[in-house]
Amino acid sequence: MTTLISLDARTGQPTGESWPASTTADIDAAVRAAHAVAADWGASNGLARATLLRDLASALEADREGLVTCADRETALGSPRLNGELDRTTFQLRRFADMAERGEPFRTEDDPAVTGAPPVGHPAMQRQRVPLGPVAMFAASNFPFAFSVLGGDTASALAAGCPVVVKAHPGHPALSQRVHTLIQAVLARQGLPAGLIGLVQGAGIEVGVALIRHPLIAAGAFTGSTRGGLALQAEANARPRPIPFYGELGAINPVVALPGALTAQGAELATTLAGSITLGCGQFCTNPGLLVMLDHPATYTFIGQLQAALAALQPHPMLTPGIRQAFDAGVAQLLQAGADLVWQSQGQGTAPGPHLLTVGAQRFMAEAALREEVFGPSNLIVRCADVEEVLGVLMAVGGSLTVTVWGVETDTADHRALVRTAMQIAGRVLFAGVPTGVAVTRAQQHGGPWPASTAPMTTSVGDAALDRFLRPVCLQDAPAWLQARAGVPC
Amino acid sequence: MTTLISLDARTGQPTGESWPASTTADIDAAVRAAHAVAADWGASNGLARATLLRDLASALEADREGLVTCADRETALGSPRLNGELDRTTFQLRRFADMAERGEPFRTEDDPAVTGAPPVGHPAMQRQRVPLGPVAMFAASNFPFAFSVLGGDTASALAAGCPVVVKAHPGHPALSQRVHTLIQAVLARQGLPAGLIGLVQGAGIEVGVALIRHPLIAAGAFTGSTRGGLALQAEANARPRPIPFYGELGAINPVVALPGALTAQGAELATTLAGSITLGCGQFCTNPGLLVMLDHPATYTFIGQLQAALAALQPHPMLTPGIRQAFDAGVAQLLQAGADLVWQSQGQGTAPGPHLLTVGAQRFMAEAALREEVFGPSNLIVRCADVEEVLGVLMAVGGSLTVTVWGVETDTADHRALVRTAMQIAGRVLFAGVPTGVAVTRAQQHGGPWPASTAPMTTSVGDAALDRFLRPVCLQDAPAWLQARAGVPC
Numbered sequence: 001m002t003t004l005i006s007l008d009a010r011t012g013q014p015t016g017e018s019w020p021a022s023t024t025a026d027i028d029a030a031v032r033a034a035h036a037v038a039a040d041w042g043a044s045n046g047l048a049r050a051t052l053l054r055d056l057a058s059a060l061e062a063d064r065e066g067l068v069t070c071a072d073r074e075t076a077l078g079s080p081r082l083n084g085e086l087d088r089t090t091f092q093l094r095r096f097a098d099m100a101e102r103g104e105p106f107r108t109e110d111d112p113a114v115t116g117a118p119p120v121g122h123p124a125m126q127r128q129r130v131p132l133g134p135v136a137m138f139a140a141s142n143f144p145f146a147f148s149v150l151g152g153d154t155a156s157a158l159a160a161g162c163p164v165v166v167k168a169h170p171g172h173p174a175l176s177q178r179v180h181t182l183i184q185a186v187l188a189r190q191g192l193p194a195g196l197i198g199l200v201q202g203a204g205i206e207v208g209v210a211l212i213r214h215p216l217i218a219a220g221a222f223t224g225s226t227r228g229g230l231a232l233q234a235e236a237n238a239r240p241r242p243i244p245f246y247g248e249l250g251a252i253n254p255v256v257a258l259p260g261a262l263t264a265q266g267a268e269l270a271t272t273l274a275g276s277i278t279l280g281c282g283q284f285c286t287n288p289g290l291l292v293m294l295d296h297p298a299t300y301t302f303i304g305q306l307q308a309a310l311a312a313l314q315p316h317p318m319l320t321p322g323i324r325q326a327f328d329a330g331v332a333q334l335l336q337a338g339a340d341l342v343w344q345s346q347g348q349g350t351a352p353g354p355h356l357l358t359v360g361a362q363r364f365m366a367e368a369a370l371r372e373e374v375f376g377p378s379n380l381i382v383r384c385a386d387v388e389e390v391l392g393v394l395m396a397v398g399g400s401l402t403v404t405v406w407g408v409e410t411d412t413a414d415h416r417a418l419v420r421t422a423m424q425i426a427g428r429v430l431f432a433g434v435p436t437g438v439a440v441t442r443a444q445q446h447g448g449p450w451p452a453s454t455a456p457m458t459t460s461v462g463d464a465a466l467d468r469f470l471r472p473v474c475l476q477d478a479p480a481w482l483q484a485r486a487g488v489p490c
Numbered sequence: 491m492t493t494l495i496s497l498d499a500r501t502g503q504p505t506g507e508s509w510p511a512s513t514t515a516d517i518d519a520a521v522r523a524a525h526a527v528a529a530d531w532g533a534s535n536g537l538a539r540a541t542l543l544r545d546l547a548s549a550l551e552a553d554r555e556g557l558v559t560c561a562d563r564e565t566a567l568g569s570p571r572l573n574g575e576l577d578r579t580t581f582q583l584r585r586f587a588d589m590a591e592r593g594e595p596f597r598t599e600d601d602p603a604v605t606g607a608p609p610v611g612h613p614a615m616q617r618q619r620v621p622l623g624p625v626a627m628f629a630a631s632n633f634p635f636a637f638s639v640l641g642g643d644t645a646s647a648l649a650a651g652c653p654v655v656v657k658a659h660p661g662h663p664a665l666s667q668r669v670h671t672l673i674q675a676v677l678a679r680q681g682l683p684a685g686l687i688g689l690v691q692g693a694g695i696e697v698g699v700a701l702i703r704h705p706l707i708a709a710g711a712f713t714g715s716t717r718g719g720l721a722l723q724a725e726a727n728a729r730p731r732p733i734p735f736y737g738e739l740g741a742i743n744p745v746v747a748l749p750g751a752l753t754a755q756g757a758e759l760a761t762t763l764a765g766s767i768t769l770g771c772g773q774f775c776t777n778p779g780l781l782v783m784l785d786h787p788a789t790y791t792f793i794g795q796l797q798a799a800l801a802a803l804q805p806h807p808m809l810t811p812g813i814r815q816a817f818d819a820g821v822a823q824l825l826q827a828g829a830d831l832v833w834q835s836q837g838q839g840t841a842p843g844p845h846l847l848t849v850g851a852q853r854f855m856a857e858a859a860l861r862e863e864v865f866g867p868s869n870l871i872v873r874c875a876d877v878e879e880v881l882g883v884l885m886a887v888g889g890s891l892t893v894t895v896w897g898v899e900t901d902t903a904d905h906r907a908l909v910r911t912a913m914q915i916a917g918r919v920l921f922a923g924v925p926t927g928v929a930v931t932r933a934q935q936h937g938g939p940w941p942a943s944t945a946p947m948t949t950s951v952g953d954a955a956l957d958r959f960l961r962p963v964c965l966q967d968a969p970a971w972l973q974a975r976a977g978v979p980c
């Protein structure tokens with residue numbers, strides 16, 4: 001049996017804590033416990049859900065110092081970032097609490113009966129939504145709070161009325177255990193069953209596969225690598241009874257920087273972009289991995305400005321030695337596929353220096369290996385002869401969480417084509433700033449065409465994340481007692 | 491190359507018309523033509539879409555007599571049913587026209603910028619929806635108008651801003667050609683490209699597979715058999731770039747008839763149910779294939795009433811000889827799997843008599859073969875000892891377009907459990923009447939957990955069918971000219 005070992009991300013040394021991986025029996029017990037509470041939680045009202053979510057947020061805040069210390073040891077993300085991420089996590093929990101209390105999960109659409117023959121006449125119909133049931137939630141390495149045990153997937157599933165079994169990320173086992181212990185205390189205080197939020201863990205893929213295969217699991221939610229997500233999606237589809245699988249798989253997030261924008265504010269944009277490339281050592285699914293520019297003097301000036309801005313930043317250790325190795329391998333693959341190194345700064349230990357590479361548009365479009373995400377502080381500059389080539393580069397990317405377009409303030413045919421193409425391949429299109437930093441709002445869309453997401457019609461961040469766990473059901477000629485429940489399932 | 495031959499459904503004899511199956515080059519040309527118009531149609535406004543949809547509806551009505559005659563020859567569904575289906579089809583077209591004109595496809599969600607640090611502060615964000623692009627639409631055998639060339643899938647995709655390439659059903663090739671000729675005339679009159687609504691056809695699976703594999707196809711919509719739908723879904727998932735596939739695969743549509751309802755109005759319910767079992771010779775995805783009843787005197791009285799009501803009805807020819815053979819094979823499979831024949835009436839030629847079969851709940855739960863849909867006028871009566879067994883039977887069904895529950899007018903624990911379980915496995919739960927007849931309304935949900943649908947979170951009938959073809963995109967800090975487009979893509 002594999003053992004999970006908590007490692008200090010800065011030294012790679014064990015912190016002294018370790019846990020056995022969950023056994024098949026453990027996984028079965030966690031899913032059965034979640035299933036046992038599914039009907040009751042699904043029939044709970046909005047206030048009950050909101051109370052749980054708010055108490056979970058308060059419990060995180062009450063243990064802030066200990067949690068951040070623990071997270072920093074295991075991830076090296078640093079106290080400011082981790083405090084900010086904790087704020088975001090509690091904000092999410094309270095936002096979904098508000099949605100539950102407002103009745104969002106219980107929203108109904110009424111079609112009163114219309115007399116007469118069809119197609120005009122019809123019986124009384126009411127469209128409601130029912131919670132899917134136990135959700136398998138796969139935590140991410142790079143957001144130990146916001147996309148982990150009590151992250152957005154868990155918060156939205158609970159608000160929707162679904163129990164959750166979390167597969168903790170092996171990169172931060174001590175933190176996952178600590179958060180789960182807090183959760184259990186909150187559940188006990190509220191008299192809720194422990195199985196409402198279960199936790200399993202494992203260092204390899206076996207535990208996750210066993211979890212998504214379990215017949216009582218009703219949906220999966222995943223944030224992580226393309227390889228891991230596609231493997232789990234294949235498992236979800238291969239079940240005797242396939243289930244929805246919401247996989248957010250990362251992206252290369254092109255930034256199209258037109259000469260107009262670079263001329264107007266190149267220095268400022270270079271600083272902003274350098275910060276985004278290196279933020280959290282580039283370990284973000286929204287990290288800008290691609291810079292698409294036209295052959296123009298402003299472009300060359302900008303590359304120099306970007307280099308200078310990157311050189312001024314301190315290297316930052318990566319989450320795990322494995323991620324560090326994968327970064328080096330990813331850069332090597334880009335070079336092998338025909339990219340040239342423009343500049344790199346020296347790294348320190350587990351902290352790689354940022355890398356700038358470049359390639360021509362035609363080569364980029366021809367070589368699939370150039371379009372693979374490199375998780376870390378690298379950026380591939382794609383040189384385009386004209387707007388037509390920029391469009392071709394975007395279409396070759398095909399799917400991304402975000403596309404950023406700088407310099408389309410005026411309504412021209414070229415700008416329209418750029419915007420249309422950007423919208424065609426991305427879930428979010430930015431016209432200023434950088435893609436890192438995903439706001440938790442009503443209008444957010446965090447997802448995108450394949451390979452960015454396995455379910456591009458849905459979002460894993462923002463209010464609409466709730467919809468992933470509620471299936472529409474139409475009640476026809478419902479009896480009065482059922483209508484009186486106002487959308488709360490039985 | 492396979493030739494498509496139009497057959498008279500009553501005699502099985504050729505009507506004299508035939509067409510070559512679409513070649514690979516035909517399919518490629520149709521998809522390329524659809525792709526060529528995708529950007530313009532996606533950027534069209536609601537009035538343009540509404541005008542097209544309304545003219546298509548009028549064109550169908552103007553040729554009503556010829557269309558119904560043609561459809562009746564190829565399907566034997568009869569003039570009253572086919573006229574009704576044509577009404578429903580034009581109603582659908584006009585309903586989606588109204589939605590487009592009202593601006594439903596262009597609905598936006600605005601989050602104005604909020605100053606301050608995240609997570610509270612955020613940039614200006616607007617959530618819009620973009621049309622997916624060319625949709626491959628697979629027509630059904632049993633609804634030659636409403637789920638065929640100009641059916642709900644085509645209407646909703648066009649309203650969403652997507653071109654369509656229809657794979658016609660080989661059971662009614664002459665009708666499909668006739669409708670497509672009408673369409674082309676309407677497109678020409680409006681000055682729209684012919685490629686906006688393409689048609690391909692083939693007798694085997696090859697044409698459909700080539701269509702869903704085409705790299706420029708952006709989504710699939712299918713109504714038909716479980717086998718055909720799952721095969722196409724597998725193709726959609728196996729593409730280098732997987733795409734959404736909306737497959738509506740049929741169901742066995744349990745009717746739970748509790749003794750209270752049977753005692754109160756058994757004779758009336760028997761007549762209604764007999765009509766539903768035999769409607770269109772049982773060739774509906776919402777045909778009630780399962781009758782779940784408790785061991786009670788009222789149950790036995792009802793079975794006699796149902797038998798009498800069925801005996802009074804005339805047998806009706808099936809759509810094709812192949813469907814007739816599959817019906818016989820399906821009944822034989824139920825008998826082999828342990829069901830007993832209760833009663834059957836004599837058939838005539840291609841018109842099978844209705845069959846009533848029965849089996850105990852335990853056997854039903856143990857034998858997967860008893861849960862397979864038999865497309866045609868048969869019904870399997872499942873005898874249950876108690877409500878617990880009824881719940882077990884429903885859970886064994888697992889997924890269905892509908893569940894009907896008669897006799898839960900009062901709020902009791904048993905009734906809640908029945909409703910909860912019915913809602914868990916179905917897209918629509920009825921408390922009166924019968925599942926055949928799917929109203930086209932705002933609240934309709936035509937879909938359900940696997941195996942009823944490959945995409946149970948979506949509906950193929952009703953207003954929400956539009957949502958299947960629109961992917962959310964968030965615009966962050968959009969320039970003024972783009973915001974001024976009010977949700978209409980570039």
